[in-house]
Amino acid sequence: MTLAVDAIAWHQFFFVMFALLTCGFAVGVLFSGNIVRMAFYLVLSLASSAGLFFLAGAEFVGAMQLMIYVGGTLVLLIFGVMLTAQDRFISLKTPAGEWVLSLIIGGTLLALLLAAAFRYEGWQQAELGDTTPTSSQADTTARLGLSLVGVRPDKLDDSPRKAGMSGYLFPFIIVSVHLLVVLVGAAYMARAKKRTTTTAR
C-alpha cells in the first residue's frame, strides 16, 4: 500500500490536476454564453490557480488569491451579474464570424506563447527534499510582511545597501493610496448613478 502511494509523484499529480482545472474552467468561461455560468466557472478557475500557487511554494499568495480574489472580487462580480441580470442579457450571443476570427488569432498567440515557454530548458527544479515544506511555510508570511515595510529578510546576507534598496515600502504605500482613490471613486459613481436615474425619469 505504501509502495503504491510512493509510486505516484504527488507533486506532479496535483500540478496536473490543478492545471487542468484552471485551464478547463478558463476555457469554460470563454465558451459559455450565459453570464451566470461564466461567473461560476471563473470562481472555479481562479480557486484552482490558488492551488498552483501553493504548489509553487507561494502559500501566502495562494491564501490571498482565495481570500481576496475568490472571496472578495468575485463576490463583487457576482453582485454585478445579479444586479444587471435580466432575461434578455443573461446570454448575449457572439456572431460566428467573430468567433472564427478570434479563435484563429488566439490560437496563433497561444502557440507563440507556448513555444516561448518551452524554449528555455534551463529551469531546474530545486531539490524538494532539502526544504521541508513546513519551514518555508512558516516564514513566507513573515518575510512578505517585512518586505512590505521595507525590510528584505531574504536578502539580509547581501550588503546592507542592496537589501534596503529593494524594499517594497513605497509600492505598499502607493497601493494603499490607489485603494483610497478607488473607494472615493466608486462611492462617487454610486451616488452619481442615483441622481441620473431620478433625472432621467
Next chain:
Amino acid sequence: MPVDLETILILVPEGALILSATALFVLGAADRRRSWWPVCATLPLLFALVMVVRDWGRPVLYSGPLIQDATGDTGRLLSVVLGLVMVLMAWRQTRRKLATEFFGGLLMVVAGLMLVSRANDLVFLFLGTELVSIPTYMLLFLGKRNRASSEATVKYFFLSLLASALFLYGVSFVYGMSGTTLLVGSGDLLGIRDKLPEIMQSQIGGLLPLGLVLVLAGLGFKITAVPFHFYAPDVYQGTTNVNAAFLACAPKIAGILALTRIVVNVVPAEFYLGAKLVIVLAIVTMTVGNVCALWQTHVRRLMAYSSIAHAGYLLIGLALGLASASSGGLHGLSAMLFYLVLYVVATLGTFGAFAYVRSRGEEAEHLDDLAGLSQTHAPIAAMLAVCMLSLAGIPPLAGFWGKLTLFSGAVELAFDMTHPMRGWFAVLAVAGALNAAIAAAYYLRVILVMYFKPPHSDSPVTADHGLQTVVAICSVLLVLIGADPGRLLDAIEPQAVRARQVPVEPELGMNAPDGEQIPE
C-alpha cells in the same frame, strides 16, 4: 535594512501632493460650500513646483526604486505645470459640489505622473501609471453625467484595464528573465540593464522580445497609438472640454516617459524587431489620425484624431531610440520629449479656447460654434490660431521645430549608409512629411471657420479669466519657444544622453566605483 532616508527626501513633493489629495477627499466631505478648494489644490502644486525647480539639474542619482536625472526633472516639471494649468482651467468650470473630488483626483494624477517620470523599477512604473489611470476614471465622470459620458467611461475603462494587463504580463516575462524589476542598478545591486548583456548571451534572452512587445503594447494604449486608438474620439466627445484637455495630455505624458525609461534601459541595443514594429505603427497611427480628422465637424473629435496623429509623430522618436543605440537614437528620444512638451502646451491652449467659447449656453461642440470668433473675441481667436498653427507645424512656431527635430533624426538614419534599417526610415520620413501636409488642412480649416465665417448672433463667452490666462500663457509659450527652440531643446537634450552615460555594459559584479553618484 529599512528604506533609505535619501529616497524619502527625493519623494517629498509627491508625498505632499498625495497627502493634500487625501486631505481634500476627507475634509471635502465635511464642507458643503466648497468655494475655496481650488486654492487648496493650488498650494501643494506650487510647493511641488518650487521643489522641482530647486532640484533641477542635480547630479544623476540612483536611489533604490527611484532615479534622479534630467528625464525625471523634465517629466516632473511638465506634470506639475500640467497640474497648475488644469487647476486654472477647471477653477470656474467645475461644479462647486464636485470640486474636492475633481481637485483631489487631479493631485493624485500629478503625483502619479511624477512617480512615473522618476521610476527606476518596473513595479514603481506600473503603480505610477495606475495612479494616473484610476483617478482618471473618476474625473471622466465628474464632467457631465449622461449617456454619452457613461459610455465614454466604459470604453476608456475597459481598454485601460486591458492595457494594464498586457503591460503586467509583459513585465512578468522581463522579471522572469532578469530576476529583478530594477531598471538600473547601483553599487553591487544589479538592475535589468546591468544584466542585459548576460541575458542576451543566454538562451533565456529569447523571452525578451515577447516581454518587450507586450510592454510596448500596454504603453501604446496610453499614448493612443493604433490599434488602441479608437476609444479616443468617443471618449473625448463624451466628456467636457476641460476633461478632454486632461485626457489628451496626462496619459500621453505617462506613456512617453515610461517608454523612454524602458527604451533607454531595458531594450538591448539595436532591437530591430521592435523598431520595425514601431515604424509600422507610427505610419499607420499618424495616417489614421490625420485622414480621419479631415472630415470631423465636432471639435473634440477633431482634436482626438489630431492627438492620435501626434502619437504617430511621437513614435518616430521611439523608433529612432530602438533602432540605434548611438547618439542618433538618443537624439530621437530627446526629440520625442521635446515634441511632447510642445504638443502638451498647444493642446492645453486649444482646449482652453474651446472651453472659453460658449454657444447657446452649451460648451462649444461643433466647428460652427467657432464661426466668426475673430470678430466676437479677437484675442482668443488669435491665440487659438497660434495653437492650431503650432500643432500643424507651420514654420515660425514651436511645433515646426518639434517636427523638424523628429524628422531630421529619421532622415539622418535614412542617409546613414551603414545602417541596416535605412530603407525603413526613408519610408518613415516620407510618410511623416506627407502627413504633416495632410494635417495642415484640417488645422487651417479651424482657422478659416474662425476668421471667414459670419458669427452667430449668440455666442457669449464664460468670461472665465482662468481659461483666458491659460490660453494666453500657452500661445505666448509657443511663440517664445518658436523664436528660440534651442534653449528648450538644450534643456532636454543632454538628459537622455546623461541617462545613458552610465556604462552601458558594465563588467558584471564591478560597477562604477562609487555606485550611485555618477559624475556628469
Next chain:
Amino acid sequence: MALLGTVTVSHYLAVGAVLFVTGALCMATKRNALGVLMGIELVLNGANLNFVAFGSELLRKDNLGLDGSLMALFVIVLAAGEAAVALAIALNFYNNHMSIDIDQADDLKG
C-alpha cells in the same frame, strides 16, 4: 506522470499562457461588460501565475527572493480595486442605457 517529468517553470508558463489567451479572447468576443471584466481577471491571473512561478523557490535553483510573490500580491489588490470601479461603472452604464450589452455603446460615432 512520467511523461510530464518534473514540474518546471515552463509548465507554469504554459498554464499562464492559456489563461492569458482565454482572457484576451473573452475580452474580444464577450458583449457583456461583466464578461469583458471576467476576461481581464483571467489575464491578470495569467500574469500572476508567471510572477509566482518565476519567483518560486521550489521551481528554480537561482533563488530570486520574494519579488515575484510581492508583485503577485500587488496585482491581486489592484485587481480587487479595479473590480470595484468596474462594478460602479457597469452599473452606471446599465442605469443610463438599461442594458449591459456594450455593443449598444454606439451613441458616440462620427
